[in-house]
Amino acid sequence: MNNQRTLxxxxxxxxxxxxxxxxxxxxxxxxxxxxKKNTIKIIDLFAGIxxxxxxxxxxxxxxxxxxxWDKYAQQTYQFNFGExxxxxxxxxxxxxxxDHDILIGGFPCQPFSTxxxxxxxxxxxxxxxxxxxxxxxxAKKPFCFLLENVPGLVNHDKVQTxxxxxxxxxxxxxxxxxxxxxxxxxxxxxxxxxxxxxGFCRDYLKERVEFNFPVGRKNNVFIDQFIExxxxxxxxxxHLQKTYLFKKDDGRPQIVDQNSKxxxxxxxxxxxxxxxLTGTFVRDGETGLRLLSENExxxxxxxxxxxxxxxxxxxxxxxxxxxxxIPVIHEIxxxxxxxxxxxxxxxxxxxxYPISHF
Numbered sequence: 001m002n003n004q005r006t007l008x009x010x011x012x013x014x015x016x017x018x019x020x021x022x023x024x025x026x027x028x029x030x031x032x033x034x035x036k037k038n039t040i041k042i043i044d045l046f047a048g049i050x051x052x053x054x055x056x057x058x059x060x061x062x063x064x065x066x067x068x069w070d071k072y073a074q075q076t077y078q079f080n081f082g083e084x085x086x087x088x089x090x091x092x093x094x095x096x097x098x099d100h101d102i103l104i105g106g107f108p109c110q111p112f113s114t115x116x117x118x119x120x121x122x123x124x125x126x127x128x129x130x131x132x133x134x135x136x137x138x139a140k141k142p143f144c145f146l147l148e149n150v151p152g153l154v155n156h157d158k159v160q161t162x163x164x165x166x167x168x169x170x171x172x173x174x175x176x177x178x179x180x181x182x183x184x185x186x187x188x189x190x191x192x193x194x195x196x197x198x199g200f201c202r203d204y205l206k207e208r209v210e211f212n213f214p215v216g217r218k219n220n221v222f223i224d225q226f227i228e229x230x231x232x233x234x235x236x237x238x239h240l241q242k243t244y245l246f247k248k249d250d251g252r253p254q255i256v257d258q259n260s261k262x263x264x265x266x267x268x269x270x271x272x273x274x275x276x277l278t279g280t281f282v283r284d285g286e287t288g289l290r291l292l293s294e295n296e297x298x299x300x301x302x303x304x305x306x307x308x309x310x311x312x313x314x315x316x317x318x319x320x321x322x323x324x325x326i327p328v329i330h331e332i333x334x335x336x337x338x339x340x341x342x343x344x345x346x347x348x349x350x351x352x353y354p355i356s357h358f
Contacts (some may be wrong), residue, residue: 026173026202040340043067043097043142045105045133047085049076049319051301052104052148055329058337064098072315073322079310089132094139102336103145106324107133130165137172143204144174144336147197148324151180154195165197174199175208183302183325184263185216189223190300192266192325196332200339209339214331222261226299227282229258234290236274236281241289245276252276257283267292267300269321272314291317302326 044053044066053063066085068074078084086092107129137145154162169176176199183192200209236245245253253276254265264280271279274291282290292300297320298307309316 021170021175021208040102040337041098041100042102042104043100043136044085045089045103045136046107046129047077048073048106048322048324049307050081051303051324051326052106052146052329053081054304055324055326056102056104056146056333058333064100067092072311073319075311076309076315076319079308089129094132094136097136097140099140101143101340103133103136103140103142104147105133105145106148106322130168134168134172137169137174141201141203143340144198144200146329146332146336148329149195149197151193151195154180169197169199173202175202175205177211177213179213181213181216181328183328185218186214186302186325186327186331187219187221188300188302188325188327189221189226189263190265190267190325191263194325194328196328198332198336205343209343211335211339214328214335216328216331220261223256223264223280223296223300224258224260224262226296227256227258227260227284228293228295229284231282231284231290231293232286234282234293235285235287236289236291238287240274241287245274245281245289247276253278254280255283255289256280264292264300267297267321269318271321272317302330 038060040058040061041064042053042056042061044050044063047053047066047068048070050066053066057063063081066077066081066083067087067089068077068085069088074085074087133145133147153165156162166176176197178195178197180193180195183190183194196213198211198213200211254262256262256264265278267280268278271291274281280292282292282296284290294309294313294316295305297303297317298305301320301323302325303320303323309319311319
């Protein structure tokens, strides 16, 4: 398939899932009662600081399990949510994870194993953290999931990695859709493309559900609206500016101030290393140039102002760079909740979902 990335960005239903859907039509609704409850339960895997959880948070939702191996991210998560995530996901039996309706997670992309004697996804995904997701989906059969990753996942290992993921999810009886979305189109002052993968379990459905990703919209939300002035403690030394950041007159790095009606570059977890090619810096501070402040970083990711980082500044930058664009997650979650609402209503008089909350 040529120009696969363009195809993904222009449609909500990609070629591979559509093909698998035609081959493996196994809707049975054998678990008819799955979506008859008062609270939608969610598990938060590879949780980081809980960005995806915030995007799914509603009055009728409850996070019943979270997992994050990084001890500093655990600290931030616990400080803001009042619970410490489980550590290494490899050390928990999938059957011990609480029952849930929605699985969410931004899983790392690793090379897949090419050795082993087991069949199916157990062989192809062995040694990869996606394998843990597949195990949980197989064991717990949630109604749906949302996974997030970098757009490069599509072409990783000459597309083999992504094809294995799609085939694995299909083999677990999930109807899958995916799309690459840019946070800049969701009222954030940052260009941040990510791939989002949504799947609905056919076991609970009579037929394929109607689901379309939000597409976002052009907007005038730029970084100038969030730039602070006279900020102390984030300055970049004059020496570093002269010998590194501005050693070439090539328009790099990106410099912004209160007059900059632009979207900043994608914020990365290594921002604290002050990289001239990928960094965005502010014309302000004691030396005339500084790093983005904590509040500015929160703004470009959609984090609430009262979100706290009880860790070092380096860890704060790492955690924000590894997090998700919350408004994008929020809008995808709305689409997923719409599907649940429609399915709950379709169950007739017996449904106990709080429909009025949707």
